[in-house]
Amino acid sequence: MSLNRIFAIVLRQLYLIRGSFSRVFPTFAWIAVDMVLWGFLTKYLNTVTSSGFNFVPVLLGAVLLWDFFIRIMQGVTMAFFEDVWSRNFLNVFATPILISEYVGGLVLSSIATSAIGLAVMLFIAVVFFKLSLLIYGLMIIPFLFILFLFGIALGIFACGIVLRFGPASEWFIWPLPALISPFAGVLYPVSVLPKWMQVVSVFLPPSYVFEGLRACISGGAVSGIAFVKGGCLAIVYICLAYWFLARVYRHALRTGLIARYSAETIS
């Protein structure tokens, strides 16, 4: 494992972001809009409900965490797409780089870009909508950690899909978080879901995070075992996603797809 080669992938991403407004803008713009939108919605809900229940940590906090998860996933895929868009696979994979180093570079790139997004979201949520992170206590650490791991897993899986099915399959990737969100109970307890959806949510690490978040706010007991389960599941998904990408990479080497990627398939 060469740190220099991993750093090369990160450096490439930093060069691209540094020199391009169209890359910098999306790292914070849409999540900032999300924060503002959900911030005002929660404010409004606080005024129309007489229960005195504070929606800010439940809804705005959940949206913040969910957006963080999406940024992590997209951080991995965007760094990968840069090679897709610039038709750079042949140049990159004809170097001594290992697939594990390449993935390591994508993950580190994602951490860098997601950190910016998280900082912007926190700034807006805390300063303008009085979201207090203290309400989550130390639980914020496992919340972020599980979502981070699952975001990495989904990002790696998405890279595998695009490598296998070609540049056009990029459009399968963007809606993936939206497909998961109804099952993950981001904005509502999993218990309101029909039974079959609850079964699916058991296998989704974010569902443990958002259930924990609600328990935390309502002053109920937060299950440590649930977090361990969520974390372990996320690690399993990272392993499965990496296995999938490595298999797709091997397939691409056997078929010659790496060298002729724009052809999308070689048969």
Add this chain to the structure above:
Amino acid sequence: MEKILSVKALGKTYGTTIALDNVSFEVNRNEIVGLLGPNGAGKTTTINMILGVLEPDAGAIRIKGLDLASHRSEAISHTNFTAVYAPLPGNLTVAQNLNIFGRLYGVRKLPEHIEGLIKQFDLGQFRDKKCGVLSSGEQTRVGLAKAMLNSPDLLLLDEPTASLDPATAREVRSKIREFVLQGSGGVLWTSHNMYEVEDVCDRVLFLSHGRVLLEGNPKTLPAEHGKKTLEDLFITVAREPLTLGLS
């Protein structure tokens, strides 16, 4: 002579199409070997295999004695390449591309090395220009600079002078000759320009339908087969190999 590349009995099939059939050859240090053949003969397939981006169905590749299949990363670190169909990312500057690829190839003292290459390939004025805005000739020079980054033992050049004007093509050829004269490594070169091949290559291999049909010195090979020029020989090998007793 030190053997840099050894290719033994390479084979590759796509469905029912045989892309490579029992291809074997070697490249020695200080030697420029031309890989010739009509479109679809298997030249790029061979180069992709040596670059480790395409797995052969059969055969073995050894680079500096290292088996590519089992020591990919180490073996590939002794190679580099440039190809007309693989330009460096156009959204990065010349210096950024060289910095990134230098790190990918594990080049030591990279900044000094990059400076040397920028000077050698006369890229000073383009250092901070994005590669996508450079002309074909300038991009070829950047590609060559990238290919020399790690002072490779084996340099693979897939039509490096295609789309270049004669003056730039001559300049590129002289840079590659310079590389070989310095004793840095061996070169495997594909080209459709037979005059260039005759001028530059020490030895040529004619590929057709995935097989090596002829091998020899480009200056003497045409006469050995009753042809006036290498181009005549190329056309005959491509269209009527049976007339040369080749099949």
